[in-house]
Amino acid sequence: MPNIERDTLRGHLESLVLAVLERGPAHGLEVIRRLEAAGHGSLSLKEGTLYPALYRMEAAGLVEAEWEDATPTRKGAISPGASRRGPRRRIYRLTTKGKRQLARGREEFVKFVQVIGGILGATP
Amino acid sequence: MSKSMNEATHENLMKVVERAVRPLRAGTARKLAMREELLGHLTANYEEELARQTDDKAALAAAIDRFGNPAELSRELAGSLTWFDHVAWASERCGAAIEGTFVWQRGESFAPFAFRSGGCVTLLNLLFFLLTVAVVWLDGGDRFDPTFASFNRFTFTLFATMTAGGVALLWAIQSTYAAAYRSGRERRWLMVAIGLAGWTGLVVLVGAAFWLGITLDIGAVFASLPRIALCTAAVLPPCVLLVVWAAAHSTKQNELYERWSRLECE
Numbered sequence: 369m370p371n372i373e374r375d376t377l378r379g380h381l382e383s384l385v386l387a388v389l390e391r392g393p394a395h396g397l398e399v400i401r402r403l404e405a406a407g408h409g410s411l412s413l414k415e416g417t418l419y420p421a422l423y424r425m426e427a428a429g430l431v432e433a434e435w436e437d438a439t440p441t442r443k444g445a446i447s448p449g450a451s452r453r454g455p456r457r458r459i460y461r462l463t464t465k466g467k468r469q470l471a472r473g474r475e476e477f478v479k480f481v482q483v484i485g486g487i488l489g490a491t492p
Numbered sequence: 493m494s495k496s497m498n499e500a501t502h503e504n505l506m507k508v509v510e511r512a513v514r515p516l517r518a519g520t521a522r523k524l525a526m527r528e529e530l531l532g533h534l535t536a537n538y539e540e541e542l543a544r545q546t547d548d549k550a551a552l553a554a555a556i557d558r559f560g561n562p563a564e565l566s567r568e569l570a571g572s573l574t575w576f577d578h579v580a581w582a583s584e585r586c587g588a589a590i591e592g593t594f595v596w597q598r599g600e601s602f603a604p605f606a607f608r609s610g611g612c613v614t615l616l617n618l619l620f621f622l623l624t625v626a627v628v629w630l631d632g633g634d635r636f637d638p639t640f641a642s643f644n645r646f647t648f649t650l651f652a653t654m655t656a657g658g659v660a661l662l663w664a665i666q667s668t669y670a671a672a673y674r675s676g677r678e679r680r681w682l683m684v685a686i687g688l689a690g691w692t693g694l695v696v697l698v699g700a701a702f703w704l705g706i707t708l709d710i711g712a713v714f715a716s717l718p719r720i721a722l723c724t725a726a727v728l729p730p731c732v733l734l735v736v737w738a739a740a741h742s743t744k745q746n747e748l749y750e751r752w753s754r755l756e757c758e
Contacts, residue, residue: 395532396529396532396533397532397533397536397537414558414559414560414561414564414565415533415537415558415559415560416512416530416533416534416559416560416562416565417560417564417565417568419526419529419530419533419565419569419572420565420568420569420571420572421572423526423569423572423573424571424572427572427574455528455529455531455532455535456528456529456532457529457532457533458525458529
């Protein structure tokens with residue numbers, strides 16, 4: 369099966385990320401792993417480019433994030449990397465708004481496939 | 493840094509992240525968070541690649557290839573920034589410019605520092621003076637008396653109250669910081685609130701003294717007192733809390749930031 373390149377993915381990346389986060393909270397690397405597993409190796413994505421999408425979705429309220437292994441040392445204060453060596457990871461989870469957006473994304477994609485597939489004569 | 497990674501490799505990974513993050517127009521805290529998250533991902537990539545191949549250089553190259561081109565990533569990250577990030581970036585630039593102007597730089601001799609900071613203070617005072625004259629003139633209309641004596645009184649009042657107000661403000665910041673962030677102690681919110689209320693009251697008195705010096709009318713000062721108190725209470729406590737919070741966070745982030753900013757990654 370030919371690889372699906374980044375430019376083809378670009379318009380769908382946010383919906384794909386929302387879909388894999390629907391299975392449970394995950395950090396960036398885990399999101400990539402889930403995408404790769406679900407795409408059976410056909411998705412070709414530079415991993416760094418996931419983060420701008422995550423930041424956009426966070427700003428839009430579609431996902432929320434918190435640092436992993438952040439140990440509170442006093443009220444409101446966070447000690448960086450207190451219980452894990454190396455850089456901390458941020459765990460992303462879907463919000464209610466994100467779930468609604470995912471449902472909309474699925475409807476739009478079904479419509480897209482019906483219309484474009486019909487024109488191309490390639491309806492599944 | 494994990495045990496399997498040497499310092500040079502770690503620095504190479506940091507440089508890749510820094511090439512993507514350094515050009516962004518966002519605040520220090522946001523950029524540090526991005527750096528840590530991206531470095532975490534890149535480090536995990538490297539460790540996965542190192543498990544597949546024994547050559548350190550090949551693992552590094554493969555990890556960087558998987559991660560993507562830093563310049564392209566930087567452009568995409570710039571597109572994900574919010575207006576708040578841009579405001580934070582601009583305010584930090586202003587802060588750096590102020591620090592560069594008023595703070596004694598390492599290795600600088602006293603005379604240039606004194607002339608530079610003194611000149612800037614004079615310009616600021618002149619600007620403030622002209623603004624206040626404009627406000628008084630507009631407010632007083634034909635009661636405004638632009639004689640030498642009235643200017644002298646105005647200037648004396650301005651400098652005396654500005655000094656008192658400045659000292660009160662700095663003291664308020666220092667005491668609030670001590671109550672909220674003194675190391676090894678719980679935050680004492682009651683002390684913070686009492687302190688802020690006290691300092692606000694003092695600044696209201698300074699404001700009233702300023703107005704008295706300008707108008708020489710105690711009745712007008714009493715009439716204006718609620719307005720002065722309301723404005724001070726609305727502005728001073730949030731500003732002091734903001735400055736204290738920013739100071740506390742910048743101290744914590746300083747060491748981390750120094751390490752990233754020392755990287756030569758062009």
